[in-house]
Amino acid sequence: xxxxxxxxxxxxxxxxxxxxxxxxxxxxxxxxxxxxxxxxxxxxxxxxxxxxxxxxxxxxxxxxxxxxxxxxxxxxxxxxxxxxxxxxxxxxxxxxxxxxxxxxxxxxxxxxxxxxxxxxxxxxxxxxxxxxxxxxxxxxxxxxxxxxxxxxxxxxxxxxxxxxxxxxxxxxxxxxxxxxxxxxxxxxxxxxxxxxxxxxxxx
Amino acid sequence: xxxxxxxxxxxxxxxxxxxxxxxxxxxxxxxxxxxxxxxxxxxxxxxxxxxxxxxxxxxxxxxxxxxxxxxxxxxxxxxxxxxxxxxxxxxxxxxxxxxxxxxxxxxxxxxxxxxxxxxxxxxxxxxxxxxxxxxxxxxxxxxxxxxxxxxxxxxxxxxxxxxxxxxxxxxxxxxxxxxxxxxxxxxxxxxxxxxxxxxxxxxxxxxxxxxxxxxxxxxxxxxxxxxxxxxxxxxxxxxxxxxxxxxxxxxxxxxxxxxxxxxxxxxxxxxxxxxxxxxxxxxxxxxxxxxxxxxxxxxxxxxxxxxxxxxxxxxxxxxxxxxxxxxxxxxxxxxxxxxxxxxxxxxxxxxxxxxxxxxxxxxxxxxxxxxxxxxxxxxxx
Numbered sequence: 001x002x003x004x005x006x007x008x009x010x011x012x013x014x015x016x017x018x019x020x021x022x023x024x025x026x027x028x029x030x031x032x033x034x035x036x037x038x039x040x041x042x043x044x045x046x047x048x049x050x051x052x053x054x055x056x057x058x059x060x061x062x063x064x065x066x067x068x069x070x071x072x073x074x075x076x077x078x079x080x081x082x083x084x085x086x087x088x089x090x091x092x093x094x095x096x097x098x099x100x101x102x103x104x105x106x107x108x109x110x111x112x113x114x115x116x117x118x119x120x121x122x123x124x125x126x127x128x129x130x131x132x133x134x135x136x137x138x139x140x141x142x143x144x145x146x147x148x149x150x151x152x153x154x155x156x157x158x159x160x161x162x163x164x165x166x167x168x169x170x171x172x173x174x175x176x177x178x179x180x181x182x183x184x185x186x187x188x189x190x191x192x193x194x195x196x197x198x199x200x201x202x203x
Numbered sequence: 204x205x206x207x208x209x210x211x212x213x214x215x216x217x218x219x220x221x222x223x224x225x226x227x228x229x230x231x232x233x234x235x236x237x238x239x240x241x242x243x244x245x246x247x248x249x250x251x252x253x254x255x256x257x258x259x260x261x262x263x264x265x266x267x268x269x270x271x272x273x274x275x276x277x278x279x280x281x282x283x284x285x286x287x288x289x290x291x292x293x294x295x296x297x298x299x300x301x302x303x304x305x306x307x308x309x310x311x312x313x314x315x316x317x318x319x320x321x322x323x324x325x326x327x328x329x330x331x332x333x334x335x336x337x338x339x340x341x342x343x344x345x346x347x348x349x350x351x352x353x354x355x356x357x358x359x360x361x362x363x364x365x366x367x368x369x370x371x372x373x374x375x376x377x378x379x380x381x382x383x384x385x386x387x388x389x390x391x392x393x394x395x396x397x398x399x400x401x402x403x404x405x406x407x408x409x410x411x412x413x414x415x416x417x418x419x420x421x422x423x424x425x426x427x428x429x430x431x432x433x434x435x436x437x438x439x440x441x442x443x444x445x446x447x448x449x450x451x452x453x454x455x456x457x458x459x460x461x462x463x464x465x466x467x468x469x470x471x472x473x474x475x476x477x478x479x480x481x482x483x484x485x486x487x488x489x490x491x492x493x494x495x496x497x498x499x500x501x502x503x504x505x506x507x508x509x510x511x512x513x514x515x516x517x518x519x520x521x522x523x524x525x526x527x528x529x530x531x532x533x534x535x536x537x538x539x540x541x542x543x544x545x546x547x548x549x550x551x552x553x554x555x556x557x558x559x560x561x562x563x564x565x566x567x568x569x570x571x572x573x574x575x576x577x578x579x580x581x582x583x584x
């Protein structure tokens with residue numbers, strides 16, 4: 001049968017970073033019912049956990065050093081297991097990067113929802129970050145193109161001639177316009193740098 | 204000292220006598236029944252209720268079972284807000300720990316907190332939409348990998364790719380439509396529309412017009428009770444008056460107990476379920492699964508005084524250790540079931556396809572595999 005709304009949960013690997021305790025037995029049971037493979041660790045996540053599909057972590061006794069990645073940069077969805085709703089602990093749980101949470105003791109309810117919510121939030125956060133990085137790249141590339149065009153214009157070309165020159169350079173070097181612009185601007189800066197130096201000498 | 208009869212020996216002899224006597228007398232175990240005898244889905248609940256009561260009668264006269272059941276019954280009258288208080292009343296006011304009942308998912312969700320608080324178990328023997336595995340519920344009918352998916356896998360190649368979905372406006376209707384939408388799309392088919400009616404709403408004219416305009420190959424009908432009968436009556440009427448060719452109606456919740464209420468208009472409907480009434484017998488899957496549930500509990504309790512107070516998972520585990528083979532999967536407490544597809548012809552369901560007994564997959568995360576070894580493909584060299 002084809003996968004339906006499984007969100008690829010069948011056979012997915014979930015690590016539970018929590019000391020062995022009755023309050024997480026319901027979680028172990030329910031993950032098994034849903035079809036995930038459960039692994040438990042305490043007090044630290046082993047390096048192999050980097051390949052996990054989900055991490056459940058104790059928000060009550062947890063600390064940064066338990067994770068083999070920087071704070072808030074987990075490569076998979078993270079679900080906080082919250083006992084104490086004290087603001088300090090909640091802040092830590094959020095800083096670590098909770099994509100969803102479950103209250104302890106974990107019962108037979110809420111686990112499936114937490115998995116789907118965490119996966120969705122994780123995907124959305126990743127998509128946003130990727131989009132921001134892409135926009136930043138494009139923004140800086142556009143500035144570089146304008147700079148490259150300005151170099152030609154200062155040498156007496158019209159704007160149209162300058163764009164054409166840039167295009168031909170990109171074709172000759174077999175690179176994108178953005179990369180060609182980057183090279184031209186870099187070369188120009190080096191020349192300017194020498195000029196500036198000379199000027200300093202002359203002064 | 205040595206000549207005196209030892210107490211434990213006397214007790215053993217006396218105890219054995221009691222046991223023999225007790226075996227014939229049966230120990231009486233209270234059970235609860237929470238099924239509606241009025242309201243919008245009376246036909247369904249009454250079929251379940253008749254099945255439970257028949258099961259109790261059979262268990263009580265069975266000389267091979269050392270338990271007899273005494274029924275503590277409450278009638279929620281088809282009103283969702285009555286289920287929780289009545290469930291609590293049974294659990295607090297009697298020794299009953301096992302309750303047979305609930306028809307809609309909405310009512311099942313209502314009683315689960317009561318079962319948790321007052322240590323009860325619900326034997327739920329009607330088809331449902333899955334995505335649940337309460338430790339307090341014995342899911343004794345079937346879930347989508349045992350009804351909807353086999354039904355669609357039959358319908359798409361046999362009826363056509365163009366589907367239309369109708370359902371009651373609550374979780375059963377919504378989730379079946381959702382799963383159907385994904386299955387139909389994955390098979391390259393189309394969902395031309397989906398429409399919902401409130402439970403009890405018998406005015407489906409706008410849906411009929413939609414169907415006439417869109418001309419689907421089949422309609423998945425997940426309406427419950429009166430809405431369903433009204434929908435099929437209007438659809439048949441439209442087909443007659445306006446001479447449009449009526450698409451085949453398929454369903455995972457229409458069973459024998461509704462044939463009378465739906466009348467002629469239901470003819471030709473194709474349904475999926477774990478059981479259809481055999482020739483010469485009476486009672487569809489609502490009746491039969493309720494009856495079987497009572498027998499299942501009796502089998503689990505047989506020869507084990509006090510076992511009725513155990514949590515469901517412990518009851519199953521200890522029964523397995525005692526050499527019994529419970530129908531419920533110990534992982535998620537759903538029953539193994541065959542999937543049968545049948546067409547309503549001349550007022551009776553005729554089987555058109557049967558899949559072997561399979562495990563439930565309530566979260567649709569595992570590939571369903573037949574439980575019978577014979578069905579597994581063998582490598583032939």
